Amino acid sequence: MSQYNAQSIEKKWQEKWDTEKTYKCNNPGDKNFDSSKPSYYVLDMFPYPSGSGLHVGHASGYVGTDIIARKKRMDGFNVLHPMGWDAFGLPAEQYAIQTGQHPRVTTEVNANNFRKQLKLLGLSYDWDREIDTSLPEYYKWTQWLFLKLYEKGLVYQKEVAVWWCEDLKTVLANEEVINGRSERGNYPCVRRPLKQWVLKITEYADRLLSDLDLLDWPDHIKKMQSDWIGRSEGAEIDFVVENSDKKIRVFSTRVDTIFGVTAVVLAPEHPWVKDLTTEAQKTDVQNYLNQTSAKSERDRQAEVKEISGTFTGSYAYHPLIANKKIPIYIADYVIADYGTGAVMSVPAHDERDYRFAKLLELPLIPVIKPDGIISDIECFTEDGVLVNSEIFSGLKSSDARSKITTTLENKKLGSKKITYKLKDWVFSRQRYWGEPFPLSFDESGNIIPTPESELPVVLPEMKDFTPSEDGSSPLARVQDWVKYTSKAGKSLERSTDTMPGWAGSCWYYLRFMDPHNAKEPFSKNAISYWKQVDLYVGGTAHAVMHLLYARFWHKVFFDCNLVPTPEPFKKLFNQGLVTAFAFKDSTGRLVVSDEVENVEGVYKRKSTGETVERFITKMSKSLKNVVNPDDIITSHGCDILRAYEMFMGPLDDEKPWTDDGLPGCTRFLKRTWNLFHDDSGEIRKNLLRSASVTSDFTADQQQIEEAFHKCLKRVNESFVNFNFNTSIAAFMEYLNDISGKVDQMTTAQGENFLRILSPFCPHIAAELWEKTQHNNRIDFEKWPELDLKLAEGSTFELVISLNGKPKKRLKTQRGSSSSILEAKALEAMSDLVSKDKIIKTVVVPDKLVNFVVKS
RNA sequence: GCCCCGGUGGCGAAAUUGGUAGACGCACAGGACUUAAAAUCCUGGGCUACGGUCAAACGGGCGUGCCAGUUCAAGUCUGGCCCGGGGCACCA
Numbered sequence: 039m040s041q042y043n044a045q046s047i048e049k050k051w052q053e054k055w056d057t058e059k060t061y062k063c064n065n066p067g068d069k070n071f072d073s074s075k076p077s078y079y080v081l082d083m084f085p086y087p088s089g090s091g092l093h094v095g096h097a098s099g100y101v102g103t104d105i106i107a108r109k110k111r112m113d114g115f116n117v118l119h120p121m122g123w124d125a126f127g128l129p130a131e132q133y134a135i136q137t138g139q140h141p142r143v144t145t146e147v148n149a150n151n152f153r154k155q156l157k158l159l160g161l162s163y164d165w166d167r168e169i170d171t172s173l174p175e176y177y178k179w180t181q182w183l184f185l186k187l188y189e190k191g192l193v194y195q196k197e198v199a200v201w202w203c204e205d206l207k208t209v210l211a212n213e214e215v216i217n218g219r220s221e222r223g224n225y226p227c228v229r230r231p232l233k234q235w236v237l238k239i240t241e242y243a244d245r246l247l248s249d250l251d252l253l254d255w256p257d258h259i260k261k262m263q264s265d266w267i268g269r270s271e272g273a274e275i276d277f278v279v280e281n282s283d284k285k286i287r288v289f290s291t292r293v294d295t296i297f298g299v300t301a302v303v304l305a306p307e308h309p310w311v312k313d314l315t316t317e318a319q320k321t322d323v324q325n326y327l328n329q330t331s332a333k334s335e336r337d338r339q340a341e342v343k344e345i346s347g348t349f350t351g352s353y354a355y356h357p358l359i360a361n362k363k364i365p366i367y368i369a370d371y372v373i374a375d376y377g378t379g380a381v382m383s384v385p386a387h388d389e390r391d392y393r394f395a396k397l398l399e400l401p402l403i404p405v406i407k408p409d410g411i412i413s414d415i416e417c418f419t420e421d422g423v424l425v426n427s428e429i430f431s432g433l434k435s436s437d438a439r440s441k442i443t444t445t446l447e448n449k450k451l452g453s454k455k456i457t458y459k460l461k462d463w464v465f466s467r468q469r470y471w472g473e474p475f476p477l478s479f480d481e482s483g484n485i486i487p488t489p490e491s492e493l494p495v496v497l498p499e500m501k502d503f504t505p506s507e508d509g510s511s512p513l514a515r516v517q518d519w520v521k522y523t524s525k526a527g528k529s530l531e532r533s534t535d536t537m538p539g540w541a542g543s544c545w546y547y548l549r550f551m552d553p554h555n556a557k558e559p560f561s562k563n564a565i566s567y568w569k570q571v572d573l574y575v576g577g578t579a580h581a582v583m584h585l586l587y588a589r590f591w592h593k594v595f596f597d598c599n600l601v602p603t604p605e606p607f608k609k610l611f612n613q614g615l616v617t618a619f620a621f622k623d624s625t626g627r628l629v630v631s632d633e634v635e636n637v638e639g640v641y642k643r644k645s646t647g648e649t650v651e652r653f654i655t656k657m658s659k660s661l662k663n664v665v666n667p668d669d670i671i672t673s674h675g676c677d678i679l680r681a682y683e684m685f686m687g688p689l690d691d692e693k694p695w696t697d698d699g700l701p702g703c704t705r706f707l708k709r710t711w712n713l714f715h716d717d718s719g720e721i722r723k724n725l726l727r728s729a730s731v732t733s734d735f736t737a738d739q740q741q742i743e744e745a746f747h748k749c750l751k752r753v754n755e756s757f758v759n760f761n762f763n764t765s766i767a768a769f770m771e772y773l774n775d776i777s778g779k780v781d782q783m784t785t786a787q788g789e790n791f792l793r794i795l796s797p798f799c800p801h802i803a804a805e806l807w808e809k810t811q812h813n814n815r816i817d818f819e820k821w822p823e824l825d826l827k828l829a830e831g832s833t834f835e836l837v838i839s840l841n842g843k844p845k846k847r848l849k850t851q852r853g854s855s856s857s858i859l860e861a862k863a864l865e866a867m868s869d870l871v872s873k874d875k876i877i878k879t880v881v882v883p884d885k886l887v888n889f890v891v892k893s
Numbered sequence: 894g895c896c897c898c899g900g901u902g903g904c905g906a907a908a909u910u911g912g913u914a915g916a917c918g919c920a921c922a923g924g925a926c927u928u929a930a931a932a933u934c935c936u937g938g939g940c941u942a943c944g945g946u947c948a949a950a951c952g953g954g955c956g957u958g959c960c961a962g963u964u965c966a967a968g969u970c971u972g973g974c975c976c977g978g979g980g981c982a983c984c985a
Contacts, residue, residue: 257897257898258896258897258898258979258980261896261897261980261981262897262980262981265896265980265981266981268984270984270985272985288985289984289985290985291984291985292985303985345983370983371983371985372983372985373983373984373985376984376985377984377985380985381985382985383985384985388985389894389983390983390985391985393983457984457985458984459984578979578980581980685905685906685917685918686905686906687905687906688906691899691906692978692979693905696904696905696919698904698905698919698920699904699905699918699919700919701918701919701920702917702918702919703918705918705933706918708932708933712933755909761907763905763906763907763917763918764906764907764916764917766917766918767906767907767916767917767918768916768917769917770917770918771916771917774917835913837912837913839912839913839965839966841965841966842912842964842965842966842967843966844912844913847913877965878965879965880912880965880966882912885912885913886912886913886966888912888965888966889965890965890966
């Protein structure tokens with residue numbers, strides 16, 4: 039056999055790895071655990087096993103982490119590289135409902151398909167650690183950990199105006215609603231008061247923000263998190279209402295503008311609106327309230343530019359100006375659940391207040407002047423110098439803020455305050471497919487946590503698990519599950535809500551450390567060895583929700599002494615989305631890919647010949663532009679697909695999939711195969727382990743050695759930023775460099791090449807390793823040591839330039855002194871420059887000589 | 894509107910601290926092998942209404958979105974602008 043047959047090699051090795059458990063990762067305490075090795079935990083964001091399976095986009099991230107895991111093994115680490123299923127949650131349930139099956143069944147079928155696909159990619163997971171968040175042996179510990187949050191007082195029940203999605207028949211978290219529509223399915227959502235379980239994530243807001251500094255994460259992700267947390271420093275100020283004992287509390291970051299206040303504005307939902315409305319204004323206010331509540335939340339957000347509001351008839355006293363009365367308004371630009379739901383309106387220095395004042399013809403009182411420059415802007419929103427502000431006039435904005443706040447504190451009319459955009463996390467869902475809460479109610483309505491001995495609270499089997507019309511949870515229909523008698527003999531009723539899909543993923547990375555522990559979520563032993571995730575790779579889609587929630591839970595565990603680190607994911611890397619081409623016609627209607635043909639660079643609809651426009655978008659079933667890795671593996675091979683996905687570009691770049699580059703990688707692996715085989719298809723004798731060794735390198739062997747170290751240098755460098763495209767390029771270059779010299783190649787040189795190839799293309803490397811008489815596994819071979827001298831070579835091309843423009847090149851010994859370089863360059867340039875015209879010479883050793891001449 | 898990231902050949906892309914722009918591939922063109930094709934191998938290439946020449950070799954000029962600046966030297970640094978992608982969006 040001589041031809042490179044990817045499929046048979048890959049099948050052989052995948053079966054071997056499976057039965058041999060080559061990539062099994064031992065824990066401290068296990069028989070084969072090597073405690074002398076340091077740990078490395080590299081994790082993919084585990085998938086929700088969808089019905090459509092993996093596409094080539096998922097594969098690129100998984101291949102990337104696999105390359106890193108394999109390299110780390112060769113660097114002598116114990117590598118934890120696991121995979122599992124994020125199986126609970128809305129998408130799984132929606133899919134089950136659509137296909138008329140039970141989610142338990144679809145989840146299993148889909149997971150089987152995913153596992154099969156992942157194995158076809160040759161990924162070196164320890165499959166013994168596979169987990170499924172929807173199995174009782176897993177969610178028992180989700181419930182157990184939830185009770186830790188409960189014990190810490192971080193769980194409460196509250197009647198809150200929550201996002202309700204009529205189509206999904208459930209409550210959604212703030213993070214799950216985008217512009218008034220559900221993130222999943224894009225259905226309209228409305229605000230609705232419902233009693234819900236809520237987690238006090240706001241108690242951790244400050245730490246979630248400041249601990250971002252500890253993390254090696256991409257800046258844009260950190261920024262998205264800090265924007266979401268939305269910390270702002272300011273003050274709360276009380277405005278005493280005229281003829282009343284009420285004080286309206288407002289929040290402002292611009293206390294320095296307080297002397298410019300011309301109105302106090304409440305959100306329409308503010309609880310005091312009714313009380314503050316005078317008889318004369320009653321109709322106006324009622325009309326306005328009707329008008330705003332009729333607007334759906336979505337409309338309110340869409341009409342950002344339009345401002346509206348009305349007068350309540352009441353007045354409040356300015357806290358710092360004696361006897362000055364300020365009118366009280368209501369307006370829907372003020373948000374009820376941010377800050378205090380009320381603001382002091384300073385039209386001269388705030389954009390929205392300005393528009394509001396223009397609309398209602400309120401006066402402008404400028405109290406801040408730009409520092410230095412004269413400006414005639416009516417609404418100046420930046421910091422400056424105070425004017426017209428009694429004793430504070432002349433102060434800079436920042437100084438004025440602290441001085442005025444102190445004055446207000448002394449008068450007991452205000453205080454420093456930090457406000458967050460982050461809200462507490464609405465944690466219950468009125469759906470079936472999730473973890474039941476380990477909480478019950480006794481006859482007087484007290485909350486009774488389920489004792490550990492009675493965990494898990496098993497999700498009851500239901501034939502019809504569709505959401506209820508009235509918004510109550512489907513579990514409420516399982517009466518004999520809801521009502522039960524506790525071991526202590528009390529008759530109790532269970533909470534019928536389930537946890538959101540995020541619950542399982544809040545701690546799965548910890549379970550992977552000790553996945554079969556029946557006594558605890560993870561052992562002290564395991565967590566103190568693995569500590570935290572060293573490298574976490576996934577798409578940017580989870581930048582806010584999953585990553586914020588998991589950090590929150592982890593911090594609670596840290597406070598409970600369950601984990602040794604304050605953060606779960608040390609380094610985060612965002613793999614770029616692999617997109618695909620799609621087509622639309624002149625009316626903007628989508629045209630499925632298989633109806634389109636390329637006629638000399640113009641895309642046309644096959645049936646009509648009409649020109650269509652190509653654009654780039656996510657892969658989706660409906661556009662028929664999903665590319666499945668299985669197909670490429672069948673037609674080309676897994677190693678070829680792996681090499682190509684990496685060769686397409688840096689791992690964090692977004693890129694559209696095309697087949698165009700596949701032939702290049704196919705040739706690359708064929709050439710690799712042929713490197714180890716002679717023309718008759720026999721394995722080359724000089725590369726066998728038993729080949730005789732000569733003491734000195736021939737000239738060719740020396741060149742092969744230099745080419746190898748040049749290649750190794752680039753491959754090593756690609757592990758810094760995961761731009762593995764340059765690794766593949768370096769391999770190809772190596773093959774070009776040594777072509778014609780392969781008869782001379784030594785066994786050790788062949789071995790080294792296979793070693794550094796193996797993380798990228800593990801099957802062909804394993805096969806050639808075996809064929810060259812090695813009976814161990816290449817996967818645990820030591821990664822070769824770089825010899826920088828060899829990598830750079832003994833000579834270089836000296837560039838000689840004139841006024842910065844390269845003119846000549848000279849092969850030169852590396853390490854030559856500046857004076858030698860200058861002399862050589864001068865001699866070489868004698869036909870172009872005479873020495874007396876040179877006004878300056880710049881010499882960069884091992885690089886170039888530049889002569890500057892007068893023009 | 895605000896914030897972040899990016900813009901390099903026909904295409905995907907590469908390029909330490911500023912120091913040979915276009916590595917490595919794809920596609921393309923020419924050649925070798927072949928009855929032929931596939932496969933394989935070799936060769937070529939940024940652009941140029943410049944000089945040169947029958948043609949070429951060769952030489953010049955211009956080139957990393959645009960304009961300016963710093964520098965002996967700019968894809969890389971600085972300022973302004975244009976385009977594309979992403980995030981946030983009445984958060985007081």
